[in-house]
Amino acid sequence: MSTASEVGTEPLVTVTTTVNGQEVTATVPPRLHAADFLRQRLGLTGTHVGCEQGSCGMCTVVVDGEAVKSCLLLACQLDGRSVRTVESLAEDDRLNxxxxxxxxxxxxxxxxxxxxxxxxxxxxxxxxxxxxxxxxxxxxxxxxxxxxxxxxxxxxxxxxxxxxxxxxxxxxxxxxxxxx
Structure with missing residues (x-):
């Protein structure tokens, strides 16, 4: 992860992560939640957001083999890690x-x-x-x-x-x- 640039007063960071088997590099604000990164930046809307406080678990994804609540992680914390979302489960448009x-x-x-x-x-x-x-x-x-x-x-x-x-x-x- 590296500081990429600054917009206004908020710095941006570059994050490289593997999401559903594909390497992704993105420049994001350091305070962007992982759930918002997955949904808004990558279009992976199967990761739902409920409480935004880690209480409901709707945003659960798999990070490095562990179930985690993505609303409690920042996108920059995904740097160098492997992420799986529900979109990774279907096989050729068939249920796994x-x-x-x-x-x-x-x-x-x-x-x-x-x-x-x-x-x-x-x-x-x-x-x-x-x-x-x-x-x-x-x-x-x-x-x-x-x-x-x-x-x-x-x-x-x-x-x-x-x-x-x-x-x-x-x-x-x-x-x-x-x-x-």
Whole structure:
């Protein structure tokens, strides 16, 4: 990250990050939130913004294999890091197995929280710990608020995804080659 220029009194910084397998270099204000960078600068609107305080979890993305709330990160903190958003999950305009399982288990209603649940489950899969228990799944998704589903179907969908696709879950690879 380097200071690129100044506009008025606010300096700009250059950030280079990998987003959904593609290297991105952008010049941004140092106070720009990562969620706003993803949505407004990169057009990745699947990352939703709810509270802007880290309470609701709607903005959850995967950064270097960990589920993080992008409203609590600055865009400049993504410099040199790998980011995955919900847009990375679909394969050739088809739902990936995790998304398909959410659909089949009715783990969504209004859909506003769905990207956050999907990315939290994706990060859990990248940890390579094998099939988590229902309690472990509940702990992982506790940071994502949902007013519609009651969570039970979300837990069931994640549990089923791990059971049916253990190698895919454990080998969830954020590299560009794996995202193709």
């Amino acid at each position: 197995p995790l998304q398909q399982t959410f659909k089949e288990e009715h783990a969504l209603q209004c859909g506003f929280c769905t990207p956050a649940f999907l990315m939290t489950a994706t990060a859990l899969g990248q940890q390579g710990r094998g099939c988590p228990s229902r309690e472990e799944i509940r702990e992982e998704i506790a940071g994502v608020l949902c007013r519609c589903t009651g969570y039970e179907n979300v837990v069931t969908a994640i549990e089923r995804w791990f059971a049916e696709h253990p190698q895919r879950a454990e080998d969830a690879d954020p590299s560009p080659e794996a995202l193709r």
